[in-house]
Amino acid sequence: MLISEYAIVSEKARIGANVVVGPYTIIHANVELQDNCIIGAYCELGISNHLSCGENLVIGKGSHIRSHSVFYEGSKFGPGLITGHRVTVREKTMVGDNFQIGTLSDIQGHCKIGDHVRIFNNVHIAQHADIGDFVWMFPYVVLTNDPHPPSEVVQGVTVQNFAVIATMSVILPGAIISEGCLIGAHSSISGKTVKDTIYAGSPGKKLGPTSNIKLKDGTGRSAYPWRKHFHRGYPQAVVDIWCNEKY
Amino acid sequence: MLISEYAIVSEKARIGANVVVGPYTIIHANVELQDNCIIGAYCELGISNHLSCGENLVIGKGSHIRSHSVFYEGSKFGPGLITGHRVTVREKTMVGDNFQIGTLSDIQGHCKIGDHVRIFNNVHIAQHADIGDFVWMFPYVVLTNDPHPPSEVVQGVTVQNFAVIATMSVILPGAIISEGCLIGAHSSISGKTVKDTIYAGSPGKKLGPTSNIKLKDGTGRSAYPWRKHFHRGYPQAVVDIWCNEKY
Amino acid sequence: MLISEYAIVSEKARIGANVVVGPYTIIHANVELQDNCIIGAYCELGISNHLSCGENLVIGKGSHIRSHSVFYEGSKFGPGLITGHRVTVREKTMVGDNFQIGTLSDIQGHCKIGDHVRIFNNVHIAQHADIGDFVWMFPYVVLTNDPHPPSEVVQGVTVQNFAVIATMSVILPGAIISEGCLIGAHSSISGKTVKDTIYAGSPGKKLGPTSNIKLKDGTGRSAYPWRKHFHRGYPQAVVDIWCNEKY
Numbered sequence: 001m002l003i004s005e006y007a008i009v010s011e012k013a014r015i016g017a018n019v020v021v022g023p024y025t026i027i028h029a030n031v032e033l034q035d036n037c038i039i040g041a042y043c044e045l046g047i048s049n050h051l052s053c054g055e056n057l058v059i060g061k062g063s064h065i066r067s068h069s070v071f072y073e074g075s076k077f078g079p080g081l082i083t084g085h086r087v088t089v090r091e092k093t094m095v096g097d098n099f100q101i102g103t104l105s106d107i108q109g110h111c112k113i114g115d116h117v118r119i120f121n122n123v124h125i126a127q128h129a130d131i132g133d134f135v136w137m138f139p140y141v142v143l144t145n146d147p148h149p150p151s152e153v154v155q156g157v158t159v160q161n162f163a164v165i166a167t168m169s170v171i172l173p174g175a176i177i178s179e180g181c182l183i184g185a186h187s188s189i190s191g192k193t194v195k196d197t198i199y200a201g202s203p204g205k206k207l208g209p210t211s212n213i214k215l216k217d218g219t220g221r222s223a224y225p226w227r228k229h230f231h232r233g234y235p236q237a238v239v240d241i242w243c244n245e246k247y
Numbered sequence: 248m249l250i251s252e253y254a255i256v257s258e259k260a261r262i263g264a265n266v267v268v269g270p271y272t273i274i275h276a277n278v279e280l281q282d283n284c285i286i287g288a289y290c291e292l293g294i295s296n297h298l299s300c301g302e303n304l305v306i307g308k309g310s311h312i313r314s315h316s317v318f319y320e321g322s323k324f325g326p327g328l329i330t331g332h333r334v335t336v337r338e339k340t341m342v343g344d345n346f347q348i349g350t351l352s353d354i355q356g357h358c359k360i361g362d363h364v365r366i367f368n369n370v371h372i373a374q375h376a377d378i379g380d381f382v383w384m385f386p387y388v389v390l391t392n393d394p395h396p397p398s399e400v401v402q403g404v405t406v407q408n409f410a411v412i413a414t415m416s417v418i419l420p421g422a423i424i425s426e427g428c429l430i431g432a433h434s435s436i437s438g439k440t441v442k443d444t445i446y447a448g449s450p451g452k453k454l455g456p457t458s459n460i461k462l463k464d465g466t467g468r469s470a471y472p473w474r475k476h477f478h479r480g481y482p483q484a485v486v487d488i489w490c491n492e493k494y
Numbered sequence: 495m496l497i498s499e500y501a502i503v504s505e506k507a508r509i510g511a512n513v514v515v516g517p518y519t520i521i522h523a524n525v526e527l528q529d530n531c532i533i534g535a536y537c538e539l540g541i542s543n544h545l546s547c548g549e550n551l552v553i554g555k556g557s558h559i560r561s562h563s564v565f566y567e568g569s570k571f572g573p574g575l576i577t578g579h580r581v582t583v584r585e586k587t588m589v590g591d592n593f594q595i596g597t598l599s600d601i602q603g604h605c606k607i608g609d610h611v612r613i614f615n616n617v618h619i620a621q622h623a624d625i626g627d628f629v630w631m632f633p634y635v636v637l638t639n640d641p642h643p644p645s646e647v648v649q650g651v652t653v654q655n656f657a658v659i660a661t662m663s664v665i666l667p668g669a670i671i672s673e674g675c676l677i678g679a680h681s682s683i684s685g686k687t688v689k690d691t692i693y694a695g696s697p698g699k700k701l702g703p704t705s706n707i708k709l710k711d712g713t714g715r716s717a718y719p720w721r722k723h724f725h726r727g728y729p730q731a732v733v734d735i736w737c738n739e740k741y
Contacts (some may be wrong), residue, residue, distance in 0.1 A: 008253070008270060019388050024270075024289075026270060027289060030361055042271075042289055042315070044287075044288055044289075047394055068289075068315060068333075070314060070315070070332050086315070086333060087352050088331075088333075088351075090334055104351065106350055106351065106368055106369070122369070124368060124369065124386050124387070140387065140415075142386055142387060142415060144385075145431065146415055147463050148460050148462065148463065148470035148473075149383065149385060149411060149473075150365070150383055150411070150466075150477045150478065151411060151462065151470060151477055152464070152476075152477065152479070153462065153463050153464050154462070168415070170432050170433045171264050171413050172432065184388065188432055188433040202433045202448070202449060207312050227341070
């Protein structure tokens with residue numbers, strides 16, 4: 001039996017083949033779990049909300065949602081979602097394939113996330129963020145959206161492909177973190193950054209091209225673009241493209 | 248049936264009319280839920296503690312506590328409390344009307360919070376904080392209380408009416424954030440701030456009157472005091488007073 | 495009956511005398527709870543993981559794990575562990591006696607923690623941290639480990655005996671926080687610090703000996719080393735040693 005006898009699963013929920021649901025988890029009617037999903041214990045999926053416009057929560061095939069997580073209705077995830085524990089995702093979060101998000105992270109909804117994005121623990125994403133592909137965010141990163149809180153003005157943050165935001169950094173409203181940038185730990189960033197450039201500090205300053213940083217593995221190679229040396233968990237087809245790129 | 252058959256509710260708890268209690272929630276004896284409260288799943292309310300002096304947890308009428316939250320006995324909330332998920336509130340937290348507190352926020356108890364206060368996600372409030380009315384705090388704000396940790400000296404933080412503390416800011420022990428101040432994101436603040444003034448940086452510096460900040464809505468109005476333009480969710484009687492104020 | 499009728503406890507788990515297990519808690523086979531442990535509600539203990547090498551989770555006698563916490567198999571805790579709510583501990587975390595860790599803190603596993611360590615709420619400990627005895631960390635401290643993320647290079651942080659790290663500080667990869675140091679709030683620290691010295695800022699700067707800080711209790715004594723005046727909760731035999739130390 002794959003669905004725990006201690007789970008509460010609505011008869012109207014659409015549950016794929018080989019789906020596992022842990023004890024004490026609640027799955028509401030407005031949920032679609034595609035084949036081979038694993039849902040941990042104490043999760044609540046498909047919480048209704050007047051902002052969801054009655055749309056389903058869709059979890060792509062082969063996803064794994066760990067315990068104590070909360071997902072609202074009206075969000076969609078491609079295949080291969082992997083979460084830590086106690087993740088929160090509000091309505092209208094539209095996510096591509098192979099998204100990874102760590103324990104205690106919190107997505108406020110009404111935002112867009114590309115493919116192969118990896119977000120660590122305790123990351124907070126305000127509404128109207130627009131996140132590209134292959135982006136990384138480390139613990140306690142916050143994406144904001146209100147330039148003079150509280151107000152009715154919303155300026156979401158953009159994070160482009162391959163950008164990396166290190167721990168405890170705040171991305172200020174309307175900022176654009178350009179492709180391949182590295183934001184150092186404990187920084188505050190506003191405005192539009194230059195591609196493949198390091199920024200750090202509060203307020204953040206430009207510190208030169210990311211290629212200046214050398215890998216501390218004894219090889220003397222550049223640490224960025226990281227896709228030249230870090231391939232763990234990406235599809236082979238993607239890694240093959242990266243290995244054949246010219247710089 | 249408003250009380251889930253999967254909830255554990257003490258026969259001694261005082262449960263008002265039309266109260267909804269979600270599955271797997273535990274409500275201990277020392278709890279008073281007033282009329283029309285909604286309590287989500289997996290909450291535990293009324294945890295006993297030797298510091299609570301055996302006083303009840305009182306949740307005012309029309310409150311909504313979301314899932315996975317934990318409240319100790321010995322705290323009192325006025326009507327209209329709204330919480331996110333996984334909120335923690337320790338004993339002897341005395342709160343006014345219409346308090347809003349976001350997902351993962353954590354109140355350490357032994358503190359006082361006024362009316363219409365709005366705290367976002369992941370805010371941490373140390374003991375002996377004294378928070379006025381209409382205060383705002385954004386994600387990952389921390390109020391501290393020990394000037395030379397660890398010690399037995401406690402210097403709680405004061406936050407006065409209408410003050411706003413932006414994301415990831417630390418308010419140092421004994422600081423007084425005066426009425427109408429704006430604390431910028433990612434700042435550290437000590438001492439007593441001047442009323443209606445902007446402070447930012449770590450250590451925080453005075454950056455001029457809050458009225459210098461203009462609303463990014465094309466009107467050219469000042470963004471502060473925010474009550475001149477931001478009214479969402481406040482009672483009409485309060486908004487009427489604000490609209491008739493002279494500056 | 496000490497084990498709640500609503501808990502799910504594997505018959506293979508090793509449960510000591512007088513152990514209390516709260517409602518809806520799950521205890522897997524690979525768990526050893528020694529005598530007199532108290533486990534709150536909604537916890538999941540002994541989650542399996544291919545990195546655990548099939549080793550047990552061992553919780554020492556007289557421990558208290560609060561609600562909604564998650565512990566993986568393959569970690570070991572000495573007697574007297576006390577946790578807040580919603581703590582997460584991954585595999586291969588090796589901890590001494592009397593460890594205290596606050597609500598929402600998160601240990602990524604593969605790390606070592608000494609005796610009498612006290613970690614407050616929302617502390618994040620990356621893999622390969624090496625933490626001594628009598629260490630303190632305050633809310634939202636992050637220990638990191640990757641010098642150029644993402645990469646396969648891991649440089650864990652070392653925190654030596656009696657060191658204190660104040661709120662919202664980031665300890666950068668490979669840093670060594672030496673014995674008796676005080677890291678001020680909202681700081682970023684790299685490299686090796688000098689013993690019994692204050693560092694603060696981002697990037698952190700040396701601010702002089704910790705003995706310069708005077709206790710704000712009217713006595714004029716130095717606030718550091720803190721063990722000269724702060725004894726709450728430590729064993730009398732330890733306090734006796736501290737009181738007889740010469741400085």
